[in-house]
């Protein structure tokens with residue numbers, strides 16, 4: 001299969017980067033084609049703006065999503081957006097690799113999503129969840145944290161991390177139609193021992209070998225909602 005890893009960490013020697021490298025090595029060794037978008041290394045522009053559009057449906061008012069649709073039809077999206085979209089279209093599996101920042105993803109990755117998950121291809125109208133533009137593809141989050149496992153679990157002080165990451169897991173990946181695999185978390189990684197970090201890497205490699213059997217998160221199905229998206 002074709003794998004796209006979208007990686008967002010500013011330090012090439014980081015543990016998050018080591019997890020990304022482990023994914024590249026494991027998946028390549030298993031015979032998959034792996035492409036990496038290393039957003040900080042690419043100096044990826046995360047700021048959605050009028051400069052993203054080579055032509056305009058409306059010259060005097062920027063409705064970003066409508067201009068995305070117009071520029072999809074006109075084939076005039078900015079080259080950096082078009083290049084990332086082509087990688088997504090070619091991918092069977094998309095991995096998002098990042099350190100947890102403020103209960104969420106780093107801004108550079110959020111900006112990649114804002115600009116690259118374009119209306120008119122990825123979503124739009126009823127083109128969401130199991131009807132989403134990226135249906136048939138799979139996605140998985142690989143995240144590291146400063147917090148400890150028990151702090152980021154159900155009943156813990158911050159609550160369950162998979163619930164916390166709903167904006168990316170459901171609101172982005174699931175919404176776009178992707179089958180969302182259970183995330184992998186490396187907890188508390190700056191503060192544990194070198195041996196413990198190596199064990200996290202080993203566990204990650206082992207889990208990647210079983211990716212075909214990995215648990216998936218339950219997402220809404222449009223079949224359960226009427227034309228106005230009210231529950232049937």
Ligand code: FAD
Nearest residue numbers: 014015016018099100101102103144145146147189190197
């Ligand atoms: P690093 O600090 O880069 O690495 C940890 C250690 O691993 C280093 O000593 C490194 O040398 C070592 N290492 C590197 N490669 C290997 C290898 N191959 N084998 C073994 N060891 C290796 N945390 C939360 O829990 N919740 C939050 O909401 C949150 N918000 C944050 C917001 C911001 C703006 C910032 C900057 C941090 C935040 N954090 C938060 C903490 C952050 O999530 C963690 O610091 C980060 O995930 C740790 O991962 P890292 O890759 O940066 O670790």
